[in-house]
Amino acid sequence: HTMERYFTNNGNMELTDRIAEGLLRTVKKYTQIIHTEPDNYEARAEVMWAGSLSHNGLTGCGAKERDFTSHILEHELGGMFDVTHGAGLAAIWGTWARYVYQNCLDRFVQFAVNVMDVAPGANDEETALRGIEAMEDFYRSIGMPTSLHELGVDPTDEQIDIMAHNAAIASGGKRGSARVLYEEDFIKIYKAARAL
Structure with a gap:
């Protein structure tokens, strides 16, 4: 939930950003430890504490809006297919990010510099894209999918239309703060995630 609160164009506070970035870096670090040492109590404690802080609204303080588009898209994906929430989010996130990053x-x-430790590129667009790639590399490093194919689902165009329509209804017709998206955008994101 921290990432959905982080990617917004509406009124973030610097302190909240630093808290969010610290949570995200902590989760990134200790999830990699848990992946190789599943019984590591300290690593699990760090991730659980980060999860509690992420879910209590702290990382949204100062933001007028939050961008839960990837969540609403995953909810519909998980409603139609037998996928876990985290894996579904990982499979959708990169496609969503590439779809909206220029607007945010x-x-x-x-995010690229402060969370993913990406060195600034020749321009902001290059840096942003390298940050998205670094996040996908992180997902892969812990065995998470970065596309619907890797997730093991191959929705038909009809299924994509249904998921996008249901996501639009659940969103009141539109969703997003990084970029406001509509049903036709949801269709494009699902199809792009399927094509990878």
């Missing part, structure tokens, strides 16, 4: 470029650059 400063946030994606900040």
